[in-house]
Amino acid sequence: MEHTKHLFRAGLLMVALALGLVFGRHFTLPDTFGDEGYYRAASRLEFMALPLVHGGTESCKECHEKEHAAHAGDRHASVPCEVCHAPVADHVKDGKKIEGKENEMPANPSQRLCSLCHLKLAARPKTFSQIVPHDHLLELDAIEAGQPVPDRSCLLCHPPHSPNQGN
Ligand code: HEC
Ligand code: HEC
Ligand code: HEC
Ligand code: HEC
Incomplete structure (x- = not known):
């Protein structure tokens, strides 16, 4: 008989918890929640x-x-x-x-805009076109060794809206 009492109390507690959950949810849910989805x-x-x-x-x-x-x-x-x-x-x-x-x-006509996306970085996917501005210009004879990269240099050969048209 002793044990049945324990079970009865536990059952009552569970019912109280379940009711608390249902009523608690009802009063705390914002208006319009669930009207269209979760x-x-x-x-x-x-x-x-x-x-x-x-x-x-x-x-x-x-x-x-x-x-x-x-x-x-x-x-x-x-x-x-x-x-x-x-x-x-x-x-x-x-x-x-x-x-x-x-x-x-x-x-912004500066090479810094282009470098935001095209500067060679180890973390970039290999398939994405990347260059090191100074090396790129040097390879193309568009700069002297040691000279800084001029600001508008990319636009000389790559129009920004159609970057391959200049090639
Ligand atoms: C309702 C018309 C209209 C729309 C839409 C519009 N523009 Fe313009 N935009 C103009 C006019 C007018 C000028 C000044 C004359 C010119 O350069 O053609 C201008 C000039 C520019 C310039 C040169 C700098 C400046 O402000 O004078 C850039 C760059 C530009 N627009 C980019 C854009 C981009 C990018 C969009 C879309 C996100 C856009 N525009 C949408 C009308 C518009
Ligand atoms: C990759 C970057 C890039 C994208 C994408 C781009 N632009 Fe531009 N845009 C530029 C740069 C850089 C200039 C300045 C060119 C210069 O100074 O010679 C420019 C200049 C302009 C101008 C001023 C007129 C001119 O040609 O100098 C307009 C208008 C314009 N862009 C509109 C647009 C519209 C519309 C789009 C999308 C359909 C667009 N741009 C997409 C970089 C971009
Ligand atoms: C917001 C990012 C972004 C900026 C800024 C940007 N690009 Fe690009 N560019 C791309 C993407 C994306 C492609 C196409 C995918 C690819 O080539 O791997 C591309 C393609 C190119 C290509 C063609 C590469 C090839 O292999 O055919 C050239 C050249 C180029 N961009 C030059 C420039 C220049 C010059 C500027 C500055 C005016 C510039 N880009 C600015 C994202 C950018
Ligand atoms: C003197 C002309 C010239 C100038 C200036 C120039 N480029 Fe290029 N670029 C080229 C040519 C030609 C190619 C195609 C051959 C190659 O890959 O070297 C190219 C290719 C590229 C590519 C594709 C590379 C690849 O391997 O897929 C990118 C990205 C690029 N240029 C961005 C730039 C940026 C950013 C600048 C400014 C710092 C710039 N270019 C300045 C001529 C130029």
Whole structure:
């Protein structure tokens, strides 16, 4: 008889825990949780209401057809315009270019921009095109030994939107 009492108490405890879980979940879950799936449905609407920052490569096309076409036809096609420039929201509002110096798109002509992606690094996949700027220019007779890499040197041979056109 003694042992049945223990079991009864343990059973009661488990029922109390289960009820606590069900009621606790009911009172602590945020509104709209589970309406669409295992997440808070209102969070989707909150994200949709945030202002647009990046528009993607297609958002530049209507105003920059020439650059867009050059870019689409060469090896930088997979690099979004906004990676080398800036988010479209800095530059365009309500379908028009925002006037003013501070809303101009940066267009960095320096070899440092190219080196961000193409500098030879042991950690980069071997299949990705990599160079050491100084060695690359030296091999091509575009620099004297010991001379620093001039800032605009990459653009002399590689237009940034179609980097293989110059080769
Ligand atoms: C790999 C980096 C890179 C990508 C990707 C890129 N650009 Fe550029 N873009 C540049 C650089 C660098 C310059 C500055 C060229 C110069 O000073 O001669 C430039 C200049 C420009 C200019 C100024 C006009 C000119 O040709 O000098 C426009 C407009 C432009 N880019 C639009 C775009 C658009 C639109 C896209 C995508 C379709 C794009 N760019 C993608 C690097 C890039
Ligand atoms: C609604 C039209 C419009 C859209 C969309 C637009 N631009 Fe422009 N952009 C302009 C105008 C106008 C100029 C100034 C004249 C010129 O250089 O063609 C300009 C100039 C530029 C310049 C030269 C620097 C400057 O600001 O004057 C760059 C670089 C550039 N845009 C990149 C981009 C990129 C990248 C995108 C897409 C993310 C984009 N633009 C989307 C209209 C637009
Ligand atoms: C955000 C990264 C990024 C930047 C910045 C960038 N590139 Fe590239 N570049 C790429 C990718 C991705 C490819 C295509 C994949 C590949 O060639 O392995 C590529 C391809 C190239 C190629 C063709 C290589 C080949 O083997 O055919 C050249 C040349 C090149 N880029 C030069 C430049 C120059 C010059 C600049 C600076 C104006 C520059 N890139 C800036 C990412 C970048
Ligand atoms: C004098 C012209 C010239 C200049 C300046 C130049 N390049 Fe090149 N680049 C070439 C030629 C030609 C090739 C193709 C032959 C080769 O691989 O050497 C090439 C190839 C490349 C490749 C592909 C390499 C590979 O092995 O896949 C990359 C990336 C590149 N250049 C980036 C740059 C960058 C970044 C700069 C600026 C530091 C630059 N280039 C300056 C002419 C030039």
